[in-house]
Each structure stands twice: as structure tokens, then as C-alpha cells.
Amino acid sequence: MAHIPEEPKRFVCENCQIIHAGTPVHASGGDHSFETPTTCGGCGESTFVEFTDWVHHHA
Known part of the structure; x- marks a missing residue:
């Protein structure tokens, strides 16, 4: 079975x-x-926000 690399979390x-x-x-x-x-x-x-939460983030 081939290894599928995981995408890193982005901030x-x-x-x-x-x-x-x-x-x-x-x-x-x-x-x-x-x-x-x-x-x-x-x-x-x-100060960072996880990429998946950015669209919902209010600074």
C-alpha cells in the first residue's frame, strides 16, 4: 500500500x-x-489563527 502524505496544518x-x-x-x-x-x-x-478557522475569525 502506498503512503499518502498528510498535508500540514496551516496557520x-x-x-x-x-x-x-x-x-x-x-x-x-x-x-x-x-x-x-x-x-x-x-x-x-x-498571534495565529488556524487556516480552517480564518474565514470565521473576527479580529
Whole structure:
């Protein structure tokens, strides 16, 4: 069976709206999750909204 890569969670910087890929975190059993970035690479802010929630987000 072929491996199908999982798409990483994406996060939108609340300040400048740049999209960042979450940092993969590996857990036991081969599972993983994605952490929110600590700071935005564009503006340096640290407030993010998950990409799937962005359209419903009100700043």
C-alpha cells in the first residue's frame, strides 16, 4: 500500500496574514500533530489563527 502524505496544518498570522505551515511534532506509534509557529517570519508577531478557522475569525 502506498503512503499518502498528510498535508500540514496551516496557520494565518493575525497581524499580517502570512500563512505558515505548522511544525510537525512526532508522537509514539508514528503519529504526529502540528504546532502553531512561535513567531511570524514576516512581522514578528505571535498571534495565529488556524487556516480552517480564518474565514470565521473576527479580529
